[in-house]
Amino acid sequence: MLPQDPYMLLSFINMKLRDAYPSLAALCDDLDADEEAVRAALSAIGYTYSPEQNRFI
Numbered sequence: 001m002l003p004q005d006p007y008m009l010l011s012f013i014n015m016k017l018r019d020a021y022p023s024l025a026a027l028c029d030d031l032d033a034d035e036e037a038v039r040a041a042l043s044a045i046g047y048t049y050s051p052e053q054n055r056f057i
Contacts, residue, residue: 006045
């Protein structure tokens with residue numbers, strides 16, 4: 001289960017991307033998360049996914 005608080009979600013997702021996953025798609029597939037919902041939640045607090053950096057910035 002992913003954190004519901006957007007700032008906790010940001011920290012969790014970026015940590016997982018840094019430590020365990022080569023892409024957001026791989027993370028979402030493995031954790032059975034909706035990629036668009038993750039992107040929307042983090043976009044709402046001003047973050048977008050950078051595939052080059054493999055993190056939300």
